[in-house]
Amino acid sequence: MILKTLLWAFASLAAICIHTNTALAYTPFDTKVVNMVDRGLVYLENADPKDYHYGTSGFAGGLGERALVAYTHFKVKHDPNARVVQQGIAAVKTMVGVIRSGKRNVPGISFEVYSTAVAVMLLAEVDKEKYKSELKTLQGFLYELQYPNGAFSYIGHKTGDISQTQYGVLAIWTLDHAGIPLDYKRVAACAKWLIRVQDPSGGWPYQAEDPGAGRPNIRQKDVYPAMAYAGGSSILIAGDALRLWGDTSRSDMSAFPGAPKAIKLYVPDANSERRKGATVNSEKVIGAIKASDRYLANTEYKRAAKDYYYYQLYTQERYESFKEIALGLKPDESPSWYNQGVDELIGYQDPKSGGWGVEDHDHSGSVAGTCFAILFLIRSTQRSIAAASSGTLAGGQGLPKDTTKIRREGSQIKGEPVGASVLDLLSALEDDGNEALEGKSLPENMQLATDPKELRAQLDRLERLVRGSQSYQARRVAARLLGKSDDMRVVPALIYALSDPDLAVRRYARDGLRFISRRFEGFEMPDKPTEGELRKAERAWMDWYLTVNPKHIFVDQ
Template sequence: MVPTEDQMRKRETGSIATLCVACLVSLGGLLSFCGAAHGYTPEDPEIQALVDGGVQSLRTNARQKTFYALTTAFTGGFGEHALTGYAAMKVNHDPTDPVVQQGISSSRTLVSKLGAPDPGGHSSKTVYAVAAATLLLAEVDAEKYKSELKQIDRYFRNAQYRNGAYGYVGEKTGDVSQTQYAMLALWTLDRAGIQIDYKGVGRTVGWLLRVQDPGGGWPYQGIDPGGNNRVKQGGVTPSMAVAGGSALLIGTDILRMWGESLGGEASALVGLPKAVKEFKEGQSLKKVERPKMPKEPVVAAIQACEGYLGKNSADPGVKRSIWPYYQLYTLERYESFREMAFESEINPSPAWYNSGVEYLKEVRKGPSWPGGSYTTSSVSTAFSVLFLIRSTKRAIVKASSGTLGGGRSLPKDTTKIRREGSQIKGEPVGASVLDLLSALEDDGNEALEGKSLPEDMQLATDPKDLRAQLDRLERLVRGSQSYQARRVAARLLGKSDDMRVVPALIYALSDPDLSVRRYARDGLRFISRKFEGFEMPDKPTEVELRKAERAWMEWYLTVNPKHVFVAQ
């Protein structure tokens, strides 16, 4: 359904908006691209090879000259570093990666200078650069960089135009491209537990609704009619259509128009070991008042946008684009948020993704993608990597259910886990747990234990079925009288790769059975991607055990600050 776009206007060209937009846009699109020869998913070995090659090229070119100068904080060069660092972090989750470290350094430098005068004009790419910095810092460690994220919140409060839009300093019309990045940054801050200006988000949503073209698309610069009667807009393109549509969907998700998708309420499961004291949550953003807006105008706007996109291809392989990589990422973002908002049936290999993959395979130069108008090869490669891994989709899933992106396979011996590029290596365990649950729930069953799991066992893929399975397993690991059942439950919970089970696994760290403890520890290491854990040996002393419990609790609260650990 979602095709490509006309070329962005020249003014848009000179924007790092183009750069960062494509980057932050990261994932999803909603349209039917012309048929691709293959059906791809981000987990396919061929896609992982493309991604790993792209990330390696980012490392090789880490010192590549940025397109925008690094002489001031506002020209966009620091944003380029943040963008490439974000792409590397989303793939390998390694904050020590030199590309990630460079991005962190540039992001912090940028944030430290936000109080200085911004020269404005088209030479200033501040909104894009700050948005890229937001994504990176929150992805690496939202708790560690909370001070910087709060400064970013203050920046966006001051940068917003009175009509609700964002754009270049000194202008007041409103820039759809920059507004979408501001919304993505604010969504990221909100999900990181930072209380943002929710009334300001409501003003942005209102502006986006007012400047939509009667034909369903969005312009680069919006003409605000000031009321509900839309007027003809100039410079409407497919890329700006998906930019405007994604900004609208992101803003309304911040306002929880599509439901409360954040996981992590205080767990209904009680029963942590006595040694684990109650750990109170921080301020719950769920209690913060958010503007209430009718859903019907937003639904109508997205439907009109889809109508426009159905007539105007967003596939750079069909209609040439000056910024094809930026375009693909914007589309991915739009598709991912639209899928979430409208609860669309999940298609693991949508046509727009397949077509984008085919395009990227065709234009790739070695392991990377070439630079172009206002972009370096590193920026183009970062956009391409983010598209291939469906990074926006990952971010939404992580925010809504706490599940990390990627597959659910767990190497059999998690103490020997290793990473090769984007893949987790080790001996796989294996397929359906339904046949085991009844036996596991029989406390007298002595025939099962952790190491006897069948090969290729898989937890449910349907979210509802998976939730039910995990609930049953959590009850087992917390209350079964059978140590064999607790072993299997701890092992399967660790295999789930779902953040929601972390409290149950922390509980299991002090199980009387040493094997249960080890399965819980290794499961925590896998889910967190902290493969070295917190120095808990196979046979910990009481002091080592309590230290590990506390460390895991503190880590989980950085991911889910709303959780309350209840002492028994």
């Protein structure tokens, strides 16, 4: 059983009570939070096999836990070559090999949803195209595990398992966004099952008895407050996969800090036709969530000496993040429930190792517990919904602020500010002999003009700089500012800058293209590309831009 800890997670948890007197307001980018995450990652990188709850072998235990560690590490560092990430990928390949063998009675192997879901999440996050074959195999296995009524559970069980259903539908949502062909009638069946088995109180049970279609909801046994997070997350994830509330989370990123406000681009949807005919009443879904919220509001969670606290935090973050888009809310970087969780995690982090669950003996184990704590701290689900950029800084903290001299300490970027006037800055940049910007950085509040005529003039000057300035400092700043603009016309100039002799200019151009286009995963151009990788990325960006502006002619590439 993967992370067998997960099987009992929801059965032991209650909802966290939101304290109204939280002293501090945190975001995932605060220094204190980033330092906690960095220390947690060090713990995961150095974890001994004995620290893993079920060792480091076995389909559902160690292999699944390896995948969870890899997924967590990659969500923060975005480094596919990191040792723990490679170990996780190797573990998933072993799992895929077992599935493809067709054997279901391998000694020591337990087939279940959790490990399969984490495997899907890892491969899709690292490289959904490279691992498309493996993702399709995992998809087929998920179908094998899904019950006819839409639920997920252990093979041979008679009742659907709310906890496992959450991970099954999360894997389906991930496959959906990876462009893997899906059977959406299965998704709709899962959502309808979740609505049927919701307890009249608004919560969900651990093991759910299905009253059957068209019948009133019945009182369920073992209804736990934490099941509201699991059941609620499941129905929200299914609703998003079915696009019950549209595609706003994928086409308009203006609600997220740093995103250009005017950009709404078409994102290809490989499953749009397959989604037709799979219907669920969106009002019933929202009604179920409102009932769940009422249930949670009347429930207080007090941590027991030995429970699944860290796993519950991650589940809550998932519930709240999907609820934001379902209800059309602006993403909140510092909600009260997050602030409380950070306050508590500060006290629970082991002072020596940096892990969580080391001394308090959380049922999930210290390795999985640390993963869950980190995923909560970085708002992992919110990032997944926003298609967070693999080309950003560690922790997905956005494009670098320093445009001429980057100094990195951990996950923090530091530099010295320069004058805030764009006009003054442009004048300095256009003087090729001016080295005044050496060691300086672009100010936090540096903004291009809002007046259309002034903006066009500034962009013209920046495009000339990025294409022809003799100063690498000038080209860096120009590429950085072009990447922040709301004007699609700068894309050809940024594509041109991909082949700049200065590696920093190339990175700013690449990140700017990802930012403007909303293709956050980019086209596989590393920080130090080979000539072949560079040409491939240039060609891919040109082809993409021609889908937006078919009449454009690239004359200087």
